[in-house]
Amino acid sequence: MDAGRRDVLKAGSGVSLLALLAAAGWLKPGEAQAADWNKAAFEAKSMEETVKAFGGGTPATSKDITFFSTPDIAENGAVVPIGVASALPKTEQIAILVEKNPNMLAATFDIPAGTEPSLTTRVKMGQSSNVYALVKADGKYYVASKEVKVTLGGCGG
Amino acid sequence: MADPMRIRANVDASGVTEVKVLMNHEMETGQRKDASGKTIPAWFIQNVTATHGGRTVLSAQWGPAVSKNPFLSFKFKGAQKGDKVQVTWVDNRGDKRTDEATIA
Numbered sequence: 001m002d003a004g005r006r007d008v009l010k011a012g013s014g015v016s017l018l019a020l021l022a023a024a025g026w027l028k029p030g031e032a033q034a035a036d037w038n039k040a041a042f043e044a045k046s047m048e049e050t051v052k053a054f055g056g057g058t059p060a061t062s063k064d065i066t067f068f069s070t071p072d073i074a075e076n077g078a079v080v081p082i083g084v085a086s087a088l089p090k091t092e093q094i095a096i097l098v099e100k101n102p103n104m105l106a107a108t109f110d111i112p113a114g115t116e117p118s119l120t121t122r123v124k125m126g127q128s129s130n131v132y133a134l135v136k137a138d139g140k141y142y143v144a145s146k147e148v149k150v151t152l153g154g155c156g157g
Numbered sequence: 158m159a160d161p162m163r164i165r166a167n168v169d170a171s172g173v174t175e176v177k178v179l180m181n182h183e184m185e186t187g188q189r190k191d192a193s194g195k196t197i198p199a200w201f202i203q204n205v206t207a208t209h210g211g212r213t214v215l216s217a218q219w220g221p222a223v224s225k226n227p228f229l230s231f232k233f234k235g236a237q238k239g240d241k242v243q244v245t246w247v248d249n250r251g252d253k254r255t256d257e258a259t260i261a
Contacts, residue, residue: 079225107223108217109216114214114235122223122228
């Protein structure tokens with residue numbers, strides 16, 4: 001298979017779309033990134049920085065946040081299933097953080113009314129680490145953690 | 158153009174719809190280097206939105222630490238059998254894709 005050609009094609013179509021958007025005046029050059037992406041939070045290196053980037057204070061540890069479908073030992077760090085459920089009333093946001101990744105924040109989800117505060121995704125982990133679930137409920141931040149051991153790292157080349 | 162997503166949505170007797178989404182995306186971290194030692198640029202999905210009948214039922218912001226070919230599952234109330242659920246993602250190159258599934 002000619003994988004290189006595919007990548008070139010994909011890259012090409014992305015660039016042309018951006019160019020079109022820029023030409024149409026929808027995007028200013030240099031502002032091509034998604035507008036509602038919290039760059040500061042994704043670049044944060046610690047829990048405090050991440051919560052600060054979300055606009056919150058020090059999170060309180062909560063027993064109402066639980067991990068499910070999350071392994072104690074992950075054989076492959078490139079694909080670690082993480083399930084988080086919150087029993088806190090008025091849960092508005094759930095974020096998944098991996099302590100020892102280069103940037104802690106992996107994903108954040110906004111939970112509108114009518115959607116259950118319970119979701120599953122898969123993340124990469126470079127090494128064994130604590131995984132945090134950060135939950136915003138009724139305007140306040142809460143956190144729970146679980147240690148996941150990784151036998152094969154997910155960030156190697 | 159990016160490959161399609163696989164979306165499955167099922168509503169149970171209590172009126173809760175479970176949506177499972179499998180996206181096709183490289184999710185390159187920007188941390189890896191190629192054979193010649195050059196850093197492979199980051200390429201990952203930044204925003205994911207799921208809607209039902211024009212109403213957003215989940216929105217997410219992702220970093221490069223989400224796994225390649227990302228999986229997502231969530232549950233929401235208020236949908237009926239036969240309704241449609243739409244999922245859209247946008248990556249850091251501005252590429253986007255929307256797919257739709259009928260709730261079973």
